[in-house]
Amino acid sequence: MSSVEPARAGVIHDLGYQRYTGPRLGRRYATLSLYTHSLRTAFGLGRSGKAKVFPWLVVGLVFAVAIVAVVVRSQTNVVFISYLQYPDTVGVPVLLFLAVVAPELVCRDLRAHVLPLYFSRPIARPDYALAKLVAMVSAVWLLLAGPQLLILLGGIFAQTGGWRGGWHEFTDFLGGVAYSGITAVVYASVAVLVASLASRRALAAAAIVGTFLVTAPVVGVLSIVGGSLRELAPVLNPVTLVGGVKRYLFHTKVGLDLGIYGPMYVAVALALVIVCTTLLLARYRKAGA
């Protein structure tokens, strides 16, 4: 540093430029980089302390529920929250997580017009949209499967059936994380699509909570009407839709009464994911041009 003049923001340091001769990885690596960056962003990693507060509050909350489940089981030897029940038990914190994180992943780039910087690189528009969606799915899945793993560890120590019991515990766990996966895919595809349509983060958060909450009373009212509507109406709300899929696929004995419509729940869930993803891709075909 020169003693004549203190270094200022405008000073261009003269230390020579070096060309880059290393490898240039292609479009797949670029997409993967965006995915990992987005997944980190979901939990506030690599960002300011303020951005970390909310995600980790939710993480703390869902693990606290898991710890309670583990403790109750070890003390009373009664399964307090099963692996399949767990994702529904923490439904509200997960919904809040979606409402905050999905806009964080999607709206910031739209609002700050960051997209041209991505699309002038070896990454295509569908790559961008899918990387964001898959990052959101992964974040929600980790949020659910992490505590389930904790419940598994607690369960293996608490159960008394030896190897057989441990294996049984493990298969139950696999069913639980599979259900978490289904939940994550359905919730995230709805949330990311809604977020991508709203320009402001707060608006997007409200819209996400809205789509999950507003459809709930509709389901309730239609269920009261009775008849086959009682068995059909729950497809209208993502939460009850996923609950119906669980009932059908995992043969759980509690919860919704699906009648003969079980397969329809699976079909509607699948269709919902496909439609949301298609609309998301369409949204990014033009965005940030």
Added chain:
Amino acid sequence: MALIEISGLTKRYPRVTALDALTVDVQSGIVGLVGANGAGKSTLIKILLGLVAPTTGQVRILGLDPARDGDQVRARVGYMPEHDCLPPDLVAAEFVTHLARVSGLPRAAARERASEALRHVGLYEERYRQIGGYSTGMKQRVKLAQALVHDPDLLLLDEPTNGLDPAGREAMLTLIQRIGTEFNISVVVCSHLLGEVERICDWLVAIDAGRLLRADRVAAMTVQRDVLAIEVDEGTDELAKGLAELGLTVGREARLLLVPLESDETYDVILGVVAALDLPLHRLDQRRHRVAELFTEPEVVDVVR
């Protein structure tokens, strides 16, 4: 091989024709792409990046066809958009590192080159601050750094001096000139201010309404003869008449008379006429042609400052 080869390039949108049978070859070096707002500069950049397909015509950039090998082109080209494009809540070093990875650089190289790029644009000390707290000048530098981070063979800069104060403009232009000369990276600078880019460019390409106005070396454009500007306090008309009678081509510009400088004798001839007419000479000086004066078509007037 030319850096960019454009032949018969036309881009029609439903309502407007953005580019109209544009044919031009651009050589390596610093190239100024000038034209008024709406002349088709941004459309041309999007076609060069392979983001928009041309209606008709051919483009080759760095020997590649952007319509077919878009990702290969985009891996070797750095683009600095005209408008704000930075997320305010990210740290500059983190963001530029991330974009370096999206450009295909492995993690360690991305981090190293992000620091380097920020250092080259003069943001080394501030690189761990959030972008939201930066001044406009610093943001422009981050935008330049992200275009430079993956060591491109060509930089496309869209109005890089946008929103900067005179000192900031000067610093940005000096930086671009360094990139072109010392870093040995070809640069295309888009601007609606001809006077600004002519100083740093080797080549100028002027377009208007999607058509080519002129493309040439800046040196070739400025090689034309210099002129002498004469100002007298009174008797301007008589002087003009007197000079014309001696066979000089006299131009008028407000109170000034402009005479081409043929040789040193021109000075003597002018002084002789002024003395003969006994006029009060106010000034007599030599003026260099500005490139701006070479674009004489009326449409270019709004291009020129």
